[in-house]
Amino acid sequence: GxxxxxSLFLSVREGDSSVINxxxxxxxxxxxxxxxxxxxxxxxxxxxxxSNMDMKQDQRLTVLLNKKDKHLSLRIADTxxxxxxxxxxxxxxxxxxxxxxxxxxxxxFP
Amino acid sequence: xxxxxxxxxxxxxKSGTSVKIECRSLDFQATTMFWYRQFPKQSLMLMATxxxxxxxxxxxxxxxxxxxxxxxxxxxxxxxxxxxxPEDSSFYICSALLIGGASSTDTQYFGPGTRLxxx
Numbered sequence: 001g002x003x004x005x006x007s008l009f010l011s012v013r014e015g016d017s018s019v020i021n022x023x024x025x026x027x028x029x030x031x032x033x034x035x036x037x038x039x040x041x042x043x044x045x046x047x048x049x050x051s052n053m054d055m056k057q058d059q060r061l062t063v064l065l066n067k068k069d070k071h072l073s074l075r076i077a078d079t080x081x082x083x084x085x086x087x088x089x090x091x092x093x094x095x096x097x098x099x100x101x102x103x104x105x106x107x108x109f110p
Numbered sequence: 111x112x113x114x115x116x117x118x119x120x121x122x123x124k125s126g127t128s129v130k131i132e133c134r135s136l137d138f139q140a141t142t143m144f145w146y147r148q149f150p151k152q153s154l155m156l157m158a159t160x161x162x163x164x165x166x167x168x169x170x171x172x173x174x175x176x177x178x179x180x181x182x183x184x185x186x187x188x189x190x191x192x193x194x195x196p197e198d199s200s201f202y203i204c205s206a207l208l209i210g211g212a213s214s215t216d217t218q219y220f221g222p223g224t225r226l227x228x229x
Contacts, residue, residue, distance in 0.1 A: 025146070040223070041222050041223060042116075042155070042223045043220040044220070045220075048217070087124040096207055098144075098218060100153045101153060102152075103152075
């Protein structure tokens with residue numbers, strides 16, 4: 001079955017790097033995504049990675065994919081207070097349907 | 111680009127009434143839209159896939175007679191919660207699927223969500 005897990009909470013100091021981790025169980029994932037959700041709002045797509053890649057960088061965001069261990073991470077460099085939000089990883093498996101992780105609440109303090 | 115809106119942003123209704131939520135893709139056409147439900151501090155659960163011009167596909171455990179979906183045009187899908195009860199209170203989020211080109215994947219763009227409270 002499909003199961004996507006994330007740690008619940010991460011707290012970092014402003015200016016430090018944040019690393020949010022995600023593990024999934026279905027090895028036939030085609031794409032993996034990271035979404036950001038601010039309080040009371042919808043989801044904003046941050047980035048995605050194709051399953052045959054192991055790294056993707058987009059400005060302050062770096063996505064690492066370890067397909068063997070079914071582990072995905074999102075690193076945010078120079079974390080700012082505006083980065084405080086809930087971050088969801090999601091996988092798609094040969095369809096356009098997304099399976100979402102449990103979400104990680106990132107809190108950035110000054 | 112790729113903006114999705116939802117209306118209303120929040121709604122409070124009495125038990126037993128029906129509530130309609132609209133999801134619109136503002137700058138692209140979407141043959142496929144999705145409806146999700148999110149409980150406080152939880153992840154998104156897919157309720158159904160809305161297909162323009164055909165019947166929606168519901169996920170296991172979702173009552174199709176209670177959650178009516180209509181996708182009458184390429185930019186509009188509606189979710190009607192019929193005979194709402196307090197347990198239907200939740201945050202409902204839609205997404206619209208933007209078909210990718212040769213070098214990009216199909217991507218879901220999400221609306222801002224609708225908070226439904228049933229008294």
